[in-house]
């Protein structure tokens with residue numbers, strides 16, 4: 042595996058729903074190991090693009106290629122098995138289970154075998170060990186026995202990232218990982234994301250906190266009205282007059 046092959050390639054992605062043009066001509070390559078930030082005004086199509094990549098929505102034009110394999114027609118679970126992980130804007134934890142059990146379920150799914158709540162987790166079984174490692178990686182091992190419903194927003198985000206790690210994805214989509222997170226927790230979650238990336242994973246991240254985006258990513262893709270305006274280094278994107286005018290009068 043060379044370091045500059047495309048982990049994810051989007052080729053001319055278009056999406057029309059009814060008469061509405063939601064996405065148009067989106068072409069993009071994300072080399073293996075890169076972190077790409079996706080920015081753009083509200084309604085620009087960022088979440089929809091992630092839905093197309095993860096398989097929640099099928100595009101009406103174009104191809105999605107994951108690690109060299111055309112997955113355009115593959116359902117969500119097949120893309121997940123092929124190494125694509127994602128988080129959602131809203132929390133996807135089982136509230137009544139412990140932090141450890143939530144992550145263990147994700148680990149079980151990856152390790153194969155029955156995903157069962159009935160089976161008593163044993164300390165030292167493979168899924169439990171893996172779950173504890175992942176909690177360690179996001180700095181939440183000390184909360185393993187806490188009930189998920191009792192966590193602060195920032196902690197929930199970390200658990201969701203631990204669940205992603207448990208599935209050992211090659212490429213990760215993070216849709217607004219800082220949404221709802223108290224500003225005091227932003228640096229810690231930023232650090233967790235930085236570590237994901239350092240581990241060699243390919244990361245695509247939609248995020249409104251520009252200081253987070255600019256401090257983390259290798260390149261920035263700017264979306265506007267369903268199209269890609271620019272894909273470039275953070276510095277070049279911020280200096281781009283087309284990008285600047287797209288934002289004039291529009292709230293991020």
Ligand SMILES: Nc1ncnc2c1ncn2[C@@H]1O[C@H](COP(=O)(O)OP(=O)(O)O)[C@@H](O)[C@H]1O
Pocket residue numbers: 058061063081082083084085086087088089090
């Ligand atoms: N299933 C759908 N049906 C109709 N319109 C949709 C659908 N999904 C998204 N849209 C529209 O597509 C546009 C892009 O939405 P979205 O991807 O959520 O933007 P962003 O995440 O950049 O804020 C919005 O105008 C939204 O209303």
Ligand SMILES: [Mg+2]
Pocket residue numbers: 087088089
């Ligand atoms: Mg969105």
